[in-house]
Amino acid sequence: MDKNIPYKIYLSEDELPKQWYNVRADMKIKPAPLLNPATGKPVTLDEMSGIFCRELAKQELDNDTPYIDIPAEILDFYKMYRPAPLVRAYFLEKALGTPAKIYYKFEGNNTSGSHKLNSAIAQAYYAKQQGLKGVTTETGAGQWGTALSMACSYFGLDCKVYMVKVSYEQKPFRREVMRTYGADVTPSPSDTTEVGRKILAEFPGTTGSLGCAISEAVETAVNTEGYRYVLGSVLSQVLLHQSVIGLETMAACDKYDIKPDIIIGCAGGGSNLGGLISPFMGRKLRGEADYRFIAVEPSSCPSLTRGKYAYDFCDTGKVCPLQKMYTLGSGFIPSANHAGGLRYHGMSSVLSELYDEGLMEARSVEQTSVFEAATQFARIEGTLPAPESSHAIRAAIDEALKCKETGEEKTILFGLTGTGYFDMVAYQKYNDGVMIDYIPTDDELAKSFAKLPKI
Numbered sequence: 337m338d339k340n341i342p343y344k345i346y347l348s349e350d351e352l353p354k355q356w357y358n359v360r361a362d363m364k365i366k367p368a369p370l371l372n373p374a375t376g377k378p379v380t381l382d383e384m385s386g387i388f389c390r391e392l393a394k395q396e397l398d399n400d401t402p403y404i405d406i407p408a409e410i411l412d413f414y415k416m417y418r419p420a421p422l423v424r425a426y427f428l429e430k431a432l433g434t435p436a437k438i439y440y441k442f443e444g445n446n447t448s449g450s451h452k453l454n455s456a457i458a459q460a461y462y463a464k465q466q467g468l469k470g471v472t473t474e475t476g477a478g479q480w481g482t483a484l485s486m487a488c489s490y491f492g493l494d495c496k497v498y499m500v501k502v503s504y505e506q507k508p509f510r511r512e513v514m515r516t517y518g519a520d521v522t523p524s525p526s527d528t529t530e531v532g533r534k535i536l537a538e539f540p541g542t543t544g545s546l547g548c549a550i551s552e553a554v555e556t557a558v559n560t561e562g563y564r565y566v567l568g569s570v571l572s573q574v575l576l577h578q579s580v581i582g583l584e585t586m587a588a589c590d591k592y593d594i595k596p597d598i599i600i601g602c603a604g605g606g607s608n609l610g611g612l613i614s615p616f617m618g619r620k621l622r623g624e625a626d627y628r629f630i631a632v633e634p635s636s637c638p639s640l641t642r643g644k645y646a647y648d649f650c651d652t653g654k655v656c657p658l659q660k661m662y663t664l665g666s667g668f669i670p671s672a673n674h675a676g677g678l679r680y681h682g683m684s685s686v687l688s689e690l691y692d693e694g695l696m697e698a699r700s701v702e703q704t705s706v707f708e709a710a711t712q713f714a715r716i717e718g719t720l721p722a723p724e725s726s727h728a729i730r731a732a733i734d735e736a737l738k739c740k741e742t743g744e745e746k747t748i749l750f751g752l753t754g755t756g757y758f759d760m761v762a763y764q765k766y767n768d769g770v771m772i773d774y775i776p777t778d779d780e781l782a783k784s785f786a787k788l789p790k791i
């Protein structure tokens with residue numbers, strides 16, 4: 337071990353970032369505006385405020401303010417589980433025999449088991465400030481739903497969660513954690529909403545998707561007095577809240593003079609990756625430093641690597657605004673693979689724009705190779721990683737092995753977004769050798785692209 341760099345770098349509470357960083361302020365080309373599907377025009381603050389809390393709608397539309405104060409109540413809550421450690425993966429480096437230096441930012445140290453709490457507490461806070469009674473949301477793998485349940489119980493808000501059916505069935509204990517925090521959990525698609533009934537009629541026996549669950553949650557929020565809808569990823573406001581990950585990471589790196597060459601994150605809707613890279617991307621955009629950024633997605637749901645950059649609905653039921661993003665089409669229902677949190681058809685508009693401009697790379701990886709990396713990591717570094725996070729581990733190991741071949745001493749940093757304790761059905765499949773890789777065919781994707789809205 338390098339005696340100058342500890343295994344875990346912990347910042348003190350005083351070093352917690354006091355402001356979030358909004359990378360859009362430094363982007364020369366801003367993400368395209370959200371459009372109202374009824375008018376085809378950019379959505380206004382008033383239109384958005386019917387679905388989202390007003391303050392969050394303002395953050396969504398704000399492309400210009402670089403730093404936004406984190407309210408004191410949110411900072412207090414952050415102290416329950418932040419600052420999160422930046423870990424030097426000494427054991428992994430040694431096991432791989434690589435000259436590369438590997439670091440990971442660990443976000444799994446809270447009951448939700450992931451980074452999702454960073455935005456959940458912010459969104460619940462603004463809902464409370466507005467005097468709302470409750471919020472609705474979707475959850476894929478269950479981490480976001482758990483995080484929001486925790487945040488809502490902290491502020492005394494009702495929380496209705498539509499959980500993608502495959503996860504609801506595969507992860508009964510995740511569901512029970514949410515109920516323990518007082519949330520009401522419904523498997524999606526369900527017959528409790530019009531859009532759910534429609535999806536069930538069209539695709540009987542469907543295992544659901546985040547896109548379906550979003551539609552159900554939005555419908556319920558809009559039809560329930562004193563409720564608004566909140567979303568755990570994709571939106572620019574969520575990336576803003578998640579910038580706390582990148583800001584802490586940057587502070588820890590600067591303190592120890594660590595200069596990452598490559599920064600890697602898994603990409604579902606883009607929130608952890610966007611949060612981790614934002615401040616570093618800011619430096620790159622301002623010409624102060626250069627980094628390689630790599631988004632890692634599942635081959636079964638490859639929105640960046642095989643999607644189209646186009647306006648599309650954020651949800652299957654087409655009730656949300658249109659967003660310009662890399663998308664597989666809002667009707668695309670990914671195979672029921674196990675990284676539930678990465679089964680989303682689209683990508684954050686901020687990351688989509690950065691990717692389109694060549695400022696960020698993307699790659700897709702297959703399920704079994706992800707679990708191979710997850711198992712290797714668990715055995716060497718001790719932490720049992722979430723399947724989603726393990727996509728980033730896969731890419732980090734691959735990059736470290738490239739360094740072994742070339743002899744380069746690159747510094748690789750990746751986001752370890754969460755733990756996998758509730759994903760044991762997936763681990764069991766891997767351990768039993770019955771996990772299969774699923775890659776959609778070009779034909780399947782072409783059929784989905786044909787249904788993209790014509791803008």
Ligand SMILES: Cc1ncc(COP(=O)(O)O)c(C=O)c1O
Pocket residue numbers: 449450451476477478479480568569570602603604605606607608609676677678722724725753754755
């Ligand atoms: C542990 C974990 N990592 C990553 C993700 C992917 O989401 P995002 O791309 O918004 O960070 C999820 C989503 O559920 C998750 O639970």
